[in-house]
Amino acid sequence: MQTYLPHENGYMDHQIKLRLQSVLDIPLWRVEEFLSICKRVIHQKNDLIDAGGRVFDQLGYIVDGAARIFYLNDNGEEMSYLLQVNGDALGDYQSYLTGQPSQVKIEFLLPTEVLYFRKKDIDRLAERDVFWLALTKRISDLAFIYCKRRLDELFFYTPEQRYLNLSSKSPEILNKIPQKYISTYLGITPQSLSRIRKRLAEVDLLT
């Protein structure tokens, strides 16, 4: 259940262009050029994208909404790898880069508007104009930094501290996304998250 909106249809308001300008750090006329390779999609709540072993050859940008990117572990359980909200990316950048098959699944947790572009399209732009090559490098830079931040979180902090960090840095995620998904994102079970919240609430009472 998806609604496709051509980018030229007048719904693409100035706000979005300004946000892309800021996110990508490029001039407005370059944003127009970028949008020419983008497809705008409205996903309904509970929509599911399942890469199912195919190459994930496009990237998405969440204009508005929320989604979780998850995998099934060896035990068949869903592991929420990423919880993405407004301004975040969608996709499997490893598969995108390497052309290897992806097992990723994406579930939309709210009605969500996404801008997608395909690797081949931006690569074609990059071949013709260094500007776009530089942008693809910037995308890789951002992907690395985002990944490293998540790695640091898992490496240096306990589950409890990770929950506190998430609370303070991403209240939007706590508001939009059910606890059962937040728990596996933090690397724990829903029960453990519930107990951590209880512990923290008790400590709160004492202060």
Place this chain on the structure above:
Amino acid sequence: MQTYLPHENGYMDHQIKLRLQSVLDIPLWRVEEFLSICKRVIHQKNDLIDAGGRVFDQLGYIVDGAARIFYLNDNGEEMSYLLQVNGDALGDYQSYLTGQPSQVKIEFLLPTEVLYFRKKDIDRLAERDVFWLALTKRISDLAFIYCKRRLDELFFYTPEQRYLNLSSKSPEILNKIPQKYISTYLGITPQSLSRIRKRLAEVDLLT
């Protein structure tokens, strides 16, 4: 205690050039150009590099040897973030990219030969020739993929499984690097690693 070797001194043998050609995936004459911005350093065992809050504006490539990249956690304990051996990279790519201060420390665990290049030098190359811009993108791609692999390891596997994965995928690390560093790399204490090894040995006996 470091020994600096100019790259033109004849010690830079053909082997290294061939390896760089393969690692960077560039033609041999480009390797020559690349080497013109590289500095070759021999670190002694136990040498320490401490970024100490300065920007880490260079990247290293380990020709031969071993090093660990570590941080001090909030508790003042050393956390081995990366264990690097032949063919691996050295540095703090986040600091390199963003220009933000780095708290990273690097300890050499063996006499280690490293090729370094500075960000400003490769950026200058990249400004003049798209070829080198594409290479800097490739470096970011590789940094991302490397980071994601480590993240997956921490996210999906238990400490015991992580140890088994390391054993099978990187026996070189097990051979070169003391257990006390391997343990914090795996996200556990030296005692726990010792017990995991004991458990595994007992299981081995039964089979």
Place this chain on the structure above:
DNA sequence: CGTTCAGTTGACTAAGGTCAATTCCCGTGG
């Protein structure tokens, strides 16, 4: 030989996992 430090082991604690029961919340249909 001692010294030193890595590695191991023991005893105990803390925290998350597991399985099952219960409660809470919310939307739907009677």
Place this chain on the structure above:
DNA sequence: CCACGGGAATTGACCTTAGTCAACTGAACG
């Protein structure tokens, strides 16, 4: 408007595993 159903969240009881602190072993080196 209320009762019911179903999934989310919580809680309880118990287990497993890692952390902690301290003691001990063993190998390397002078």
